[in-house]
Amino acid sequence: MSKTLTALVDRVGNEQLLTKPLESARKFWLFGLGAxxxxxxxxARTLETLxxxxxxxxxxxxxxxxxxxxxxxxSASGKFQRGEELVKERLIRPLDFLVVASKRDVELLTMRVIQLSAEVRSLTGGKAKPIAKPLSKPSSKPAARVAAKPEAKPAVADASPMMASAA
Incomplete structure (x- = not known):
């Protein structure tokens, strides 16, 4: 080969070597943009389909x-009902058997005793004396209520089964 031909091939080869990486980089860039x-x-199509x-x-x-x-x-209501049944069966029924009075029952009985005492005093003309001294001093609220309305009878008998037997 001649020198000029070799120079020409070298020059074309060098240009191709320089342009090939630029072209490859550009193709990769375009590939990335296309993807x-x-x-x-x-x-967007997948989103619309979903x-x-x-x-x-x-x-x-x-x-x-x-x-x-x-x-x-x-299921929850069934378990709740079963829980209620267990409480009734294991707690409330034994207490009913023992006839344990609640605080409300005791308060109602106390009010009823105070009322009955006032009625006895009014019937005897104030001559009846208490047989024994009360263990605890009754609160002033029930006494004031009894003094204000001695003839009024509360619906105590309906409050509890224990009250029905006491009245």
Missing amino acids: YSLACKSG VQQGKAFEPKARQQIAEKSAELLS
Whole structure:
């Protein structure tokens, strides 16, 4: 080969060597942009498809949720009723058997005793004397109420089974 031909081949070869990396880099850049564009388009299409499928599935999902919540509520209410039965069976029934008075029962009985004492005093003309001294001093509220309305009778007998037997 001649020197000029070799110089020409060298010059063309060098230019090609320089342009090939630039072209390759540009092709990679365009490839990346194309992939991004395709992902955006298919992503939007996929999103629309998922939204449509979600709309179609929504009634079925609501029905399943309603069924499951009804099942859970019935299960919970059954367990709650069983708990109530256990409390009644193991706590309240033994207390009823023992006839344990509640604080309200004692207060109602105290008011009734004060009322009956006032009625006895009024019937005997104030001559009846107490046989024994009371253990505790009754509060001033029931006494004031009795003094204000000695003939009024509260519905104490309906308050508790123990009160019915005491009256």
